[in-house]
Amino acid sequence: MPMPTEERVSQLVAGLVERRGFDLEDVAITAAGRSQTRVKIVVDNDSGVDLDEIAALSFEVSEVFDEAEDFGETEYLLEVTTPGIDRPLTAPRHWRRARGRKVQVTLRSGAPTPENSDRFDARVGAATETEVALVLGGKRKPHRVTVPLADIDRAVVQVEFSPPGAAEMELAGGVAPGRPEPGATEAQESVAASTEGIVE
Known part of the structure; x- marks a missing residue:
């Protein structure tokens, strides 16, 4: 059978x-x-x-x-x-749980592009049912933008081998409760x- x-x-x-x-x-x-x-x-x-x-x-x-x-x-x-760790983020709950993580984001065609490109890396901040805060600029020039979830075509959590910068983590609001810190052991x-x- x-x-x-x-x-x-x-x-x-x-x-x-x-x-x-x-x-x-x-x-x-x-x-x-x-x-x-x-x-x-x-x-x-x-x-x-x-x-x-x-x-x-x-x-x-x-x-x-x-x-x-x-x-x-x-x-x-x-x-x-x-x-x-390399799971795609497809629902609002996935974004909440990924707070503090680095993601590669691909925007849908025609969506406004915060980084002059429809594909970029960002750190996940606070998320609601309709939008997510993303920290751009990495360790050197971190700044936060808000992107509607409907504008995101694909987003995948990235493996990190070194700890993120303190300023970008502060802008992201830290790591979601119960989740490990980004860095060498997260794989x-x-x-x-x-x-x-x-x-x-």
């Missing part, structure tokens, strides 16, 4: 994820060898996620899979994780727990 679709897996886990206080960010199903399937569930919340919370959620998701008849006897590897930010099993 084939694995259920990503949409079906989302339906199976959405209520549990929400009750645990998380947002379900993504579900991906891929082959993991000849006879095994990988089910990856990506979750996040505004206060950050630790390994114990992820492990508990992974256990509960496994129980949901065990009870579902959709899986038959399919062997699977379940991975419950948080978004990686390891994602938190994950894995479970293997055969659903019977």
Whole structure:
């Protein structure tokens, strides 16, 4: 029996994820060898996620899979994780959680360009449901502008290998609660727990 679709897996886990206080960010199903399937569930919340919370959620998701008849006897590897550092920012909550992070922004065609270019790097400041403050100029000449979220075509968090400047971080309003400081260790930010099993 084939694995259920990503949409079906989302339906199976959405209520549990929400009750645990998380947002379900993504579900991906891929082959993991000849006879095994990988089910990856990506979750996040505004206060950050630790390994114990992820492990508990992974256990509960496994129980949901065990009870579902959709899986038959399919062997699977379940991975419950948080978004990686290079995640795109596509919703207002993503911008809130990325405060203090460096992002590469691409504006939609025709949008006003604060840096005389429709593609630029900036540090994320405070965000609302409709707009975001961006700190431009880097360490040397930091200054803040406000950009409507509707004007942003794409934005991706960038990996940083050195700490940002104090002035740009002050303009950004610091790092969002529960998130690590930008710098050399942030490439390891994602938190994950894995479970293997055969659903019977």
